[in-house]
Amino acid sequence: MLDLEKNALSGRIPEWIGESLQDLIVLSLQSNRFFGNIPLQLCHLANIQVLDLSLNNISGTIPKCINKFSAMTHEWDTNATLTTDYIPSGITYHLGIYEYFNNAVLTWKGSNFEFKNTLGLVKILDLSSNILSGEVSEEIMSLTGLVGLNLSRNNLSGEITSKIGYLKSLDFLDLSRNQFSGEIPPTLSLISGLSVLDLSNNNLSGRIPSGTQLQSFNSSTYGGNPGLCGLPLPTKCPGDESAQGSATNNGGKEDTTTNNGGKEDTDAPKDDLWFYLSSVIGFVVGFWGVCGTLLFKASWRHAYFNFLIDAKDWLYVTAAVSISKLRTRLSF
Template sequence: MSDAVLNSTVLNLNSNHFKGRMPQLSANVRELNITGNSFVGPISTFLCLKRNRMNKLIILDASFNLLSGELPDCWKDWQSLARLDLGSNSISGRIPYSMGSLVALQSLHLENNNISGDIPSSLQSCSQLELLDIVENHLQVTIPLWIGEMTSLMVLRLRSNGFHGHIPLQICQLSSLIVLDLANNSLSGTIPKCLNNLSALAKPDNGGSIHFGYLPYGYSMYVENLFLVPKRKQLEYFDNVKFVRLIDLSSNNLSESIPVEISVLFGLLFLNLFQNHLTGTIPEKIGSMKELESIDLSRNHLSRKIPPSMSNLTFFSQLDLLYNNLSGRIPSSTQLQSFDALSYTGNPQLCGDPLPKNCIVEEEPSNRTPTGRAEDHSEKYSFYIGLGVGFAVGFWAICRVLFFKRTWRHAYFRFLDGIKD
C-alpha cells in the first residue's frame, strides 16, 4: 500500500485489513480516513515525506493502527489540517512545539499512546481548537495555566495520565466547555468554586446551539467520534457528542467540600467525583440540577444527610453514594427508592427504603416535652402558693377583728355556744 499514490479527494479506507506503511498522497486529497487497519512504521515517514508535504489535507484519521515512533517536527507543512486523529497507536516521545503551526486545527486526538513530556504552550496558537484528547498517555506535569486561553475548547480530556498539582482556576474561563475529563490522575487541592463560570454547562441545551465537529466543507462525510466514560463504562459517541454534558474528576486526591456553586450547572448530565478525599456535605441545592442522569460520589468522606432536594431529580439512571459517612433517612422519591441498596452501601447510619435498615420513629424533641411539663408544674405551684397565702391572710384578718372588737368577739362566742347547744 505504501508504494501507491492516492489521488481521490476523499479516501475512506477505514476498518479493513490494510498492512504495511502509510500511503503517499497526491495534492488532490482533502480527507484520508484509514482508521482500524494495521499500518505500521513511524508516523514521521508519512508526514515528512516530500511528496506528501505538498498536499492540502484537511482531515487525517489514522487511529487504531500500529504506527510507532515519535511525533515529527514538520507540522508547518500541514497547516490546512482541521481534524487530526492519531489515537490508539504506539506513538511515543513529546508533543512537538511545531504543532502550534496547525492554526486551522479544530480537533486533536492523541489518546492511547505512549506520549510523554508536557503540553506545549504553542498550542495556544490553535485558536480554533474545539477538542483536545490526550487520554491514557504519560504526561506527568501540572495542567498548564494557559489552557484558559483556549476559549474555543468544548472537550478537554486529560484522563489517565500523571497530571499533578491543583486544578487551575483558569479552566473556569473555558465558557464553551461541555466535557471536562481529568479523571485518574494525581490532582490535589480543592474543586474550583468558579466552575459555575462554565456557561455552556450552566443551561440545558438540546445541541441546537452547539456546532461541535462541524466543518464548512460540503464534500466531507467525516463524523467526529469520541470515547467517554459517563457511567464508569466506556461508550463511543459520534455526532451525538454535542448533546453530552460531563464533568469527571474521579480517582484523584481532591479534598475539602464539594463547592455549592456547582449546583448552578443546570445542563450537566454526568457528574463523577468517585474516589477522592472529599468531606462536608452533598450540596443542599443539588436537586436544582434537574438534567442529571448520573451522579457518582462514592468512596469519599461525605457526611450528614442526603439533601431532600435530590428527590427532585427525575432523570436518574445511576446513583452511587457508597462508602461515605452519610446518615439519616433516604429522602422519598420514585427515583431514589428505585436504586438497589448497593448504591447506598457503606453508610452505616443511613436508613429507610431501599435499605433493609428501618428508621426509628422520631419522638417529640426532648427539649419541648420537659419545658411543657415545667410550665404545668409552675402553674400548679403558683395556684397552691396563692391559695395558702389567701387562707393565711383571711384567717389573721378575722382573728385581728375578734381581738380588737369586743362586741364582735362576744357575738362570735355566743354564736359558737348556740351551735354547740
C-alpha cells in the same frame, strides 16, 4: 477537542490550555500522572461541555470559578458542533472543503461510548479518582445542564448541599468513596431523570428520603454508610419498630397497644383467665345450689314438683278458657 488520555504525562496541568484554547468543547486528560491544583485558567473555557480530569493525582479543592463553564449551564444546545480528528473518519476533504463530524468517544457511566451528532446534548464533568479535598462548592450547582457528574474516589467532605436538586438534567451522579456526611437531602428526589446514582462508602446518616424514586435504586447505592437507614437498606430507622407494631394492631392481627402513659398492657391475658374461671365457678355453684338442695331435701323436692304441677294446671285451664271464649265470638 483535545484528548490526551491514557498517556504517561506528568507535572501540573498547563495553564495555557485555559488561556489559549478557549474554544475547546471537549478536554480529556484522564489516566495520566498530573498533580497539583486545578488551574484557575481552566475556568476560561466557557464553551467546554466535557471536562474529564479523572484518574490523576490532582489535589486541592474544586475551584469556585467553575460556574463560568457557560455551556454547562444550558440544558442542551443542538447547534453545538465539534471539530475533531479523534475518530479517523471524523474529517474528510471533499472538493476543497473540510467536512467535520459531530462525533466523539467519551467515557460514560464507566464505559466508552460513541456520541454521534448528539454532542450538543452531552454535558459531563468528571473529576473522579484524584485526591481532591474540602467541600463541594455550591457553584457547581449552577451547572444545570450537566447530564453526568462524577466526583467519586476523592477526599471530599461536608454535607451534600440541598441545591443538588437544581441539577435536574442529571442522568448520572456518582459521589461514592468520599467523606460526605450528614443526611441525604430530600431535594435529590427532584432529579426525575436520574438513572444511575452511587452514594456508597461515605459517612452519610439518617433516613433515606422516602416516597421518592430514591427507593428504586439497589441497596448497593447506599452501602458503606453505617448511619443510613430505611429502604432499600435492610437497616430500619429508630421508630420503625413501633410504627410497624401499631399498624399490625390496626389490622387486628396482634394487640400491641399501650395504656397508662405508654406502659404496655400485659393484664389482658390475666383478665381473660379470671373471666373464664369465674364463669365456671358461678355455674357450678348455681347448679348445685338448686339441684343439690332438691336432691338431698325431700320436703323441698315435693314442694318444687307440686309447684310445677300447679303451674301446669294453671296454664292448661287458662288456655282452655281463652280458646272457649274465642270460639264463642267466632260463632256469632
